[in-house]
Amino acid sequence: MEFQDDAFVLGARSHGETGALVDLLTRDHGRILAYVAGGASRKMKPHLQPGSRVLADYRARTTEHLGSVRLEPVGEGASALFDDPLALQGLTAAAAVAQGALHEREPHPGAFLALEALAEALVHREVWPAVFVRYELGLLGALGFGLDLKVCAATGATTNLVWVSPRTGHAVCLEAGLPYADRLLALPAFLVSSRNPLEPGDIGKGFALTGFFLERHVFHPMDKPLPEARERLVEKLETAGLL
Structure with missing residues (x-):
């Protein structure tokens, strides 16, 4: 071979x-x-x-x-990121998530392309945390656990999508989800459309969303926690005021 x-x-x-x-x-x-x-x-x-x-x-x-x-x-x-410890931690965390999530010798070109896009974005401090969240969404999709964030699962609406069902991974609109808000996961607007601007708190919501589904569908079935490098990244982003 x-x-x-x-x-x-x-x-x-x-x-x-x-x-x-x-x-x-x-x-x-x-x-x-x-x-x-x-x-x-x-x-x-x-x-x-x-x-x-x-x-x-x-x-x-x-x-x-x-x-x-x-x-x-x-x-x-x-080595290009040695002067930016936060971006270097982002790259380390991304590698750790892929290493823990992907099985050996199973082709996943989508996972490679997602990591490639993140690696290229790491020089842009203002955008790469959002790209990291999209990278993890890409990993979930490559593994067959993609989230449907474009249409409300309850009504078919394509606007006011503000939550995700933890059971199905489908988006839920404001009207349909309001009675169950305490049971749903927050959906940051930048994941619904790339045209939507980042709002304060969106990165933290994104990490919570992808972390929930990575843990449930990928790491828990293998009896493994989310990688420590990812946890350290979230802590460092919070300290930097970027969540």
Whole structure:
């Protein structure tokens, strides 16, 4: 089994004296775990940080064996964000969510594209937290748990969509949901339409929404909590006044 593919590093750990095991999200082949010869070297370590973009040249004897991979760095990767700790935490959290949510060797091109869009947005402090929420929505969709945020599940209305049903993941309009407001999840307007401006509190509502469904549909069935890196990101965003 051999292929070459674009990839993001999701994580890495030492293996032996000089090598490393790297967890990659590839564009066309999904998430793969592979051995990197020389991965423990000072030269290679910066390119194995979570969120680093690489070109992966992968080889394995069979699909059941641990393969080996040669990595060619693409762009600056995580090092471009060293002067922005909050954005760096965003990239780390995004990698951790993908690593925990995606199963190995299952192609998810939508998940790759969502992470790619987020990585490109991280240089824009005023917008990337909203893109992170959309990234998590993209992951849910790639895993078959997409939310329907365009039409009210109760009335068919396409306006005044302010809540999401925690049971169905469908939007609920103001009129239909008002009697049940304490049981519904808040739906920030920027997730209904990209034309809607961000309002104070919208990012926090977005993180609560995607976190609820990620926990229910993805992490809880695997008996895992949401990644600590994501929790730290939410705390740092709150401290920065961006929730």
